[in-house]
Amino acid sequence: MALFVMIIRKMMNNKWLSASLLLGMTISVALVSTMPIYSEAILSRMLVKELQTIQQERGYYPGAYFARVSFAEETPEQRESLLKDMDAYMQGTGAHGFTLPVLETVIQRSTRSIQATPVTGTEEDLKEKRSVRFTSLSGLNEHIQLTDGRMPSGQSEDGVYEVLVTSNGLFKLKTVLGTEFEAISEDTGEKIRFKPVGVFEKKRDDDPYFSNPSLSGFDSAIVVDQSVMDRDFLGANKVSVINNSWNIVLDYSKMELRQVDDFLQTDQEIRNFMKQRISVFQTAYTVPVLDTLDQYDERTSRLKTLMWSLNVPVLIMLAFYMFMVANLIADRQKNEIAVLRSRGAARWQIAAAFFVEGLILSAAAWAVGPFIGLFLTKVLGASNGFLSFVSRAALPVRVSSQAYLYGLAAAGVSLVMLLIPVLLATRASIVGRKQELARQLRTPLWHKLFLDVIFVAIAIYGLYTFRTRLANLKNLGLGSSDLNIDPLQFLVPALFIVGAGLLLLRLYPYLLRIIYWIGRKWWRPGTYATLIQVGRSSSQYQFLMVFLLLTIATGVFSASAARTINNNTEDRIRYASGADIAITSVWVNDKPAPAMGGGPPGAGASGDTAAGISSEPVHYLEPAFEPYEKLPGVEHAAKVFVKQNANFSVGDEAGSATLMGIDTYDFGMTAWFPSGLLDHSLNDYLNLMASDTRAVLISRTLAEQKQAKAGDTIWIGWANSQSQPFVVYGIIDYFPTFNPNPPLGSVVASDERTKRNAPMLIVGHLSRIQFQLGLEPYEVWLKMKPGFSSAALYEAVEENRLPVTELVNTELEWNLEKNDPFLMALNGILTLGFLISIIVSFFGFLLYWVLSLKGRTLQNGVMRALGLSLRQMIGMLVLEQALTSGIAVVIGIFVGNLASSLYVPNFQIAFNPSALVPPFHVIFDSFDYIRLYAVVCTMLVLGLAILGGMMARTRIHQALKLGED
Template structure:
């Protein structure tokens, strides 16, 4: 009890220090717990969104499951009936196996196909009748079909089957409702069944929005009551049941990311069970590929999150260590007195461990809730220090999040107990000796940790550069953004190592400054220089703290901006405008030959098509220009396999036909890709209808320069002559890089391009379909354009929406992690840096009250005391910020280019570019400046409140 009393009193006496330590522990818990929370939440949302996208693209409900199997048995014996019954039982277990609620279910049965003819048909009619159909059944038939004529069938016991049929099948059978038909099997038994169609049905989509019964899928046959089919065929064995089918609509919105493995296992179990058990099985599970793509994503995302969190984790570690060290520094005298009075090191450490446990439990009580908030902030990040009103992430506490939080607290407690453990080794005499002068070399510099970290980072950088060259040389491209976690860990290591390395020599620099001007320095500056040079170890932690904050902040800003800008530029360049449309053109092309006509027919048709040029009728362009919200529209003709010739050189090229004015107003082009602005090139060719621009690859291959003639044609057309006016390297939507297959051939030709006037191409060559590019007005929703296209029934056959693709790109979980964690990490770093800065200097100031009292007594004015404080801040905190800026720019130059490996070089057009934005620097410098200014004002205020007379009474000098 006495121990607890001592602990509580000690904590009360240092309540502000304990509060800062608790704050650091709470942020640590929140940060660590947010990792699994964010990983689960973002993957959960992405999973549901991708399933919904599957529905919008393929018009199939994401929870749809269809299992169909034939019956390989030729007879309906007991073994076959038992196999069908077991298959039914397994089908009923599908929702439970997948862990999803069944919103709708039905099953179907089909007999073998039978010849169908009228009961009163003559022998001649029977021979001529070609109609075939099966007797089939549908569970819940009464609720799923819509009668358009007649009535529902009843289960009769007189051997006659009443059935529903489609209008088309009844027409093929050449009979009316109520007229008896005969269904005769085509096997050796020649079984005959009497069937009377009593109703005509069609699909009723309103009956079941999740799983409608489509009569058009199997329209030939007789639909009888399910119970009757089971009694007469499945269990009665009157004829062979040829096929069985089970369909489910499962509630995919219930799917949790954590149950992905369960879903995949159930999918495999279903396929394994039905494959060959009854017959040949077919499966239609449209969400299977989407769900399978998420397997293993969490591990990759967790690794990336861990690497992204590394810099801020280092910051938190420094903060906790610094706060704990400051607390212990104030209590070293108490510890040494306890040791001198017989207290063991174990007893002292027990007391500090209990104190830390109390703080840790307090952090665990609040930290996870703060972690939930962190996770929501991560989900709202749209870029570095950019937030949008995105729908909230589905965040919920998990056991893994709390386990991670407990591990983080335990690790933090061990970290903050290190200063206490080291303090228990010092006696009261040693303590007084250490207080006399703080020039002792730090542990970091003694062990050479700075050199080790810098060397390690440089070694990894060298390996990454070699890897990048290999990727470029071998064209080993990835299909999606794949960021190596080391790309975030290496800069943090280099920033820490570089900061420690600079601070190793910084005290010598201060001594050099002091020595150079010792005759001219004012008393205040003289004192400050001596104080910093003799007590360099005292300032080491806060300086490393600020260096890490500024350096990693700059790197985070440049890395996030570079990744975002390159991904967005790639999409906008590929589309060319805000929206690119392909439209349907009327033409006189012959219908394609069917496969049944044979290879010779296809060859003849191809020759005929080639001999006779297809004539196209250009659709109206004006409706696209008049769409509400459209600022400008442009016609963009592309011919991929055009031919060029110049002198003795000819080859294949891509031909662009444009209207220069409309194209210049509509197309998107990144600045810096061309020698001059794109409008300059458009203005160059605008006056001459025969003027063209050519790609540099064509100019080098054909030895063509501006002013030379060039002839263009395609598909046997007469060549048209143009004049080269300019040479370009890039053009909106044109990829100047060889394809992946071409890259394997060292002699592969580079893609070539010719850009000319559309009107001239149409007049002198041919009129063929072109794309329509749209530029939207500021703030116009793309949905407005979609609705108008649908409402006006404009014949759109192809569609690319740059804005939609940008949104999908920003919703990628890995990109969201980069933007969210970098932003959150930077904000947290700034926050704890501010608290750490204040904590350090307030305690330093209060510890030097006596010193300031002596200086005042010696006659130094208060304004000079303030000057001493400012100069000390500039030479410590200010210098750390400057060093951080230098190191931040250095690691940006060294490591940001490595992110090029994360992009597919084959498709990375425009080329990868390092992006720095002035606003990021302004934000960073503003935050740091505000932090230092507020800190100085608070310190100045506290300094003005010091009672000098009382300070002198407390002293011993």
């Protein structure tokens, strides 16, 4: 207990250091805890959204669990016993094992089919037999409504069962309500009589109660009350019950990722339960959600890998911060440690005292860190871009046991970081401590081991291997999953930042010597003293400078990575659309009516389809274009004709390519196209075309594959159209919507064959194409005014009754993309990393210099006593900051920019490299730098103000008295 009290008192004496160390530990635990919390929350949201999309697009309820058993050789008594046992299991353990709210558990029983004939009717009716089966569903009355007749009674009247039928079932019976039927049971030979008294339909079309939404399964079914089924058919066996199903309707909107394992386990338990009682060949299961759940193990793994990769630079920065604070703690107590060692204390005893102190701090960080991580996760969920937050539905976050395990690991690493400098400090005795104080110019360990060179070499090798693999992905038309990309590729930026920063710091002493040598004849005493102080004690500043450059470089890298990924994703969407709005509409035509089961006649939208149906040419009537130009918010409109697989020949070469027909002026005013992709601006190429209606632009892929060049004549046509001559006026690498990369999956053995798989493009004048080749449907591209209303545009399309079949809204596509969990993770984590870097940088900077200034109280007092004014002392402090913190910030900014230029392109591997058009390029946003510089300047100015105030309060006599003591 006495030892514990001593440790608490020591912590109170070093309260600022202990608080700073606790801050670093807490942030580390919180940051690491966000990984399982965020991945679970975002994937839970994604899972629910995907299930909602399935329900909307495919028309069935994905949250249902349907199981059916069929009986063959079991006796009636065995069937009754088994079904009652299964009913209890499915309604109890089975349904609740999914850990989701159970909306309904529907038990449906069906008998074998029997042949029934009406009791009264014409001779033909009496001879015709109808095949029917008795069916019952639990809770049916709450989910149906009668369209005719009445509800049946639960008892048989005069031996006649009253039943319900659907309208199709009544039609199949070829009868009317109230007609009595008679059948003979094959099981008992007993006569069974029934009559339909009501026709029913679903109350709601989207009611998940029914496993078959169309009710087609009831066409041959006559529905009786469940009590009648259990009493007379299951119990008395008038007709054998051969099928029984359970439809467990679950509220999938409450599903979270943590419940996936419970769902899969319960599914397996139900199957095992059935297998033990019924032959496996007599069971069937329909679980729509299983296909979706099977993908989530891989998605979870990918998201966690991404989060670790993005957080590594921040974690390294926090490790340096904690090591720096721990080193300051050990440095302040080295005299005390040396005294204890000289008086017989063992190293392990001293280390044990610090271990208890660190254990208290790490335990406190572990206790509160996951809850801070919970808050940080909510911040990540609200991110809409880098340093951009919106109000959206809260993520389903919770502090899980896995979050505590991650936090425990982070707290353990933090504890180790604290003990390392302590263990190093316990090696020295009093004599060794005095020697250490006298030898300020010692070489750092990383300098001796050349860790900086090793880290940079590893990072450059990783960059080389990644670029080689990425080139293979693009050239072979592969997806990111086709090659095994080592996740460590995402970690090399952190190695490069550390290695490059240390490498530049290796040159730092030489820089100081150069500065000293340049002005050695003109330096004032204060400047001279500062240069001597910094030059002779440069090792004291190493940790601070490494820490500052890491935090600044990490902030720059995070800002650049986030901006690059967001802007490139937006550019990719806009490039693929071509304009703000792309509209496809129906053209009136004389296309022959399709065969049965085809699309609606007259609704053809392309000549390709027509050519596939008939060899005769299809004639189209062009709709009015003016209504599109007058839609609300439209700034410019353009006609864009796209013909896939148009035939061409140039010289002795021939092939097929995508043909685009445009009006050059309208297209240039409407289309979206980034600058820098072509040798000249897009408008220059369009102006070149405008001078001659025969002019066409061809893609470089076509020029390389077919040896075409500017000035060549190229013949273009398609099926049912005679080829016409055009002239090549220019060769382009990119054009709106055109992807020159080989299509996904076109893997071939040689580079030469790979080039032949690259898509080709021809761009010509729409007017000439329509006049000489044929009039076929074109798309309408719209450039919208800033801040246009999508709702107003859609309403105008409906009001004007424009025959629109497809409308692509680039703004909506981009908004959907921003809700992708991986893009949200990128934005959220990089934003969080940037903010943490700045906050921790400020605290680390301030802490170091406050303690440093306190440690030099005697030195400052002596200088004041020698005649230096307060203004000169503050000037010396400013110069010292410029030579240490200032240079570290400059190095951090340089290294961050260099790391961004080299390694931010690595993030494109998270997408499909073959579809990344325009090419992935690094973006540096000046606004991010303004914010970063503003924060850094504020940090330095505020720190200097605090340090200047401390220096101003220093009393000369107190400092000198301290020296005498």
